[in-house]
Structure formats: structure tokens, C-alpha cells
Amino acid sequence: MANQHAVIVLGAGIVGVSIALQLQLRGRQTLLLDRQGPGEGTSFGNAGLIQREAVMPHPFPRALAQMLSYARNRSTEAYYRGTMLPRLAIPFMQYWYNSQEERHRAIARHYAALITHCLDDHLALAGLAGATNLFRAGGWLQVHAHAESLDHALQEAAYKAEHFGVTYEALNTAQVAQMETTLRPGLAGGIHWTQPLAVTDPHALTRAYLNYFIQLGGEFRTGNAEKVQKEQTGWRVQSAHGPIEAAELVIALGAWSPDITRALGFHPPLFVKR
Numbered sequence: 001m002a003n004q005h006a007v008i009v010l011g012a013g014i015v016g017v018s019i020a021l022q023l024q025l026r027g028r029q030t031l032l033l034d035r036q037g038p039g040e041g042t043s044f045g046n047a048g049l050i051q052r053e054a055v056m057p058h059p060f061p062r063a064l065a066q067m068l069s070y071a072r073n074r075s076t077e078a079y080y081r082g083t084m085l086p087r088l089a090i091p092f093m094q095y096w097y098n099s100q101e102e103r104h105r106a107i108a109r110h111y112a113a114l115i116t117h118c119l120d121d122h123l124a125l126a127g128l129a130g131a132t133n134l135f136r137a138g139g140w141l142q143v144h145a146h147a148e149s150l151d152h153a154l155q156e157a158a159y160k161a162e163h164f165g166v167t168y169e170a171l172n173t174a175q176v177a178q179m180e181t182t183l184r185p186g187l188a189g190g191i192h193w194t195q196p197l198a199v200t201d202p203h204a205l206t207r208a209y210l211n212y213f214i215q216l217g218g219e220f221r222t223g224n225a226e227k228v229q230k231e232q233t234g235w236r237v238q239s240a241h242g243p244i245e246a247a248e249l250v251i252a253l254g255a256w257s258p259d260i261t262r263a264l265g266f267h268p269p270l271f272v273k274r
């Protein structure tokens with residue numbers, strides 16, 4: 001006999017654990033499944049920034065010089081494997097098309113609706129889970145070597161401030177040098193994004209949310225999401241402790257999500273950036 005839940009969440013990274021906790025807080029009996037321990041995928045070693053300023057998705061470069069610099073594959077900003085290009089050709093073309101300024105700004109309005117409340121949401125969850133000590137205020141500093149890229153970044157920052165309530169300070173060469181004494185002198189300047197919080201231990205934050213989820217009656221089990229099946233009344237997965245069924249399914253498998261959505265016959269426009 002399968003164990004019944006209201007919702008199964010596949011993937012116990014920071015995204016899956018946060019969703020599972022939000023569902024459990026709303027009284028939905030939730031089962032969280034991962035093939036390894038919680039927070040041991042990408043969420044183990046990310047840079048730990050809660051990026052309130054990241055309200056616009058990274059656009060695909062459209063200036064020829066920038067495209068050529070990425071195509072040479074020698075940039076620190078983007079690196080690709082040549083063997084992946086056949087698979088990435090169509091997504092790259094769609095990405096390029098949607099990065100045209102007007103389309104990009106229209107998409108950003110939807111994207112920003114998810115991002116603008118990220119600090120409030122994490123502060124609320126961390127407060128409940130007793131984990132606010134893992135947050136460090138102070139934002140982050142983006143520096144630019146060349147005046148041209150700084151000007152471009154400042155224009156984008158002004159747009160984000162006007163439309164999405166992002167706050168920042170523009171810094172000149174001397175201010176950057178004063179703030180970060182170990183940087184080489186002579187940089188064009190920088191932007192201090194003042195709102196983001198840094199997480200001192202991303203794995204510990206995921207574990208803290210998970211512990212609180214379990215305190216609320218949620219369950220975590222080990223199992224492979226590849227075994228998920230569509231049933232007449234919902235979904236069924238296999239865990240190390242037997243089968244589990246639920247009316248609803250959330251796929252929060254990070255970079256591995258397309259493998260499962262494809263197998264289930266769904267084709268959202270997803271591809272893995274890194």
C-alpha cells in the first residue's frame with residue numbers, strides 16, 4: 001500500500017526545501033524526495049548570495065564584439081563545451097531572440113515578480129527555522145575594469161532602481177580602491193549592490209529549513225525521481241522505504257529538471273546554464 005501525501009516535491013536543494021516548507025506551512029502534507037542528502041547538489045557550494053538586485057535575467061550578448069569574445073571561449077563570464085553546441089543551438093537562438101532589449105524588459109517584469117520579495121521570504125523562513133545567524137548584510141560589490149562596461153552597468157542599475165526598487169551606490173576608482181584594498185589599482189569603478197544578503201553556509205541554511213519542515217510534520221525520503229509515474233489520480237514515486245502517492249507533484253530538480261520533465265512528456269523551455 002502506497003503512503004499518501006498531498007504533494008510530492010522532487011529535489012531537496014534550497015528551491016525544493018523552501019517550496020516543501022511553504023507547502024507544509026500552508027497545511028499541505030508534503031513529501032520531499034532526493035537521491036542524496038538535502039542540500040548536497042548545487043545548493044551545497046553556490047556563492048550564497050540572495051540576489052535582490054538580480055531582477056533581470058542575464059541577456060544573451062547581442063553586440064557582435066561581445067558575441068565574438070564569448071565564441072572564442074576564453075572569457076571568465078561564459079564557458080561552453082564544443083560538444084554541447086549541437087544540443088544548445090536552438091535554445092541559444094531562442095535566448096538570443098528573447099534578449100532583444102524590448103523583449104528582455106518585458107520578460108524581466110515577470111521574472112522580477114519572483115525576485116523582488118526574495119529577501120522578505122528568506123528572512124521569514126530563516127526566522128521560523130532559527131537560522132538568521134547564517135545571513136550577513138552588506139550587499140556585494142561589482143567592479144569594472146573599463147569605463148565602457150561600467151557605464152553600461154550603471155544604466156542598467158538605474159533602470160532596475162526605477163522599475164524594481166533595487167538600491168545601489170555608484171563608486172569611482174578611488175572609492176573602489178578604498179573599499180577593497182586588495183584589488184589592483186586603476187579599475188574604472190564599481191557598483192555596490194546594497195540590498196543582497198550573503199549566506200555564510202548555504203548547506204546549513206537548507207538543512208535548517210529542512211529541520212523546520214520535519215518539525216511541522218513534513219517527510220524527507222531518499223529515492224530516484226526517474227521512477228516517477230503518472231497515475232489516474234495523481235503521481236507515484238518509489239522511495240527507499242516503499243512507494244508514495246500524491247495528488248500533486250513539484251519538480252525542483254535544479255539542473256536535472258529537464259531530464260524528468262522530458263521523460264514525463266512536458267517540454268518547458270529549460271536548458272542548463274552551468
Ligand SMILES: Cc1cc2nc3c(=O)[nH]c(=O)nc-3n(C[C@H](O)[C@H](O)[C@H](O)COP(=O)(O)OP(=O)(O)OC[C@H]3O[C@@H](n4cnc5c(N)ncnc54)[C@H](O)[C@@H]3O)c2cc1C
Pocket residue numbers: 010011012013014015016033034035036037038039040041042043044045046047048049050051223224225226252253254255256274
Ligand atoms: C558556482 C555557482 C555559484 C552560484 N551562486 C549563486 C548565488 O550566489 N546565488 C544564487 O541565488 N544562486 C547561485 N547559483 C545558482 C544556484 O545553483 C541556485 O541558486 C541554487 O543552489 C539552486 O538550487 P536548486 O534547489 O534549484 O538546485 P540543487 O541544489 O542542485 O537541487 C536539485 C536537487 O535535485 C536532486 N536530484 C537531481 N536528480 C535527481 C533524481 N533523479 N532523483 C532524485 N533527486 C535528484 C539533486 O540531488 C539535488 O539535491 C550558483 C550556481 C553555481 C554553479
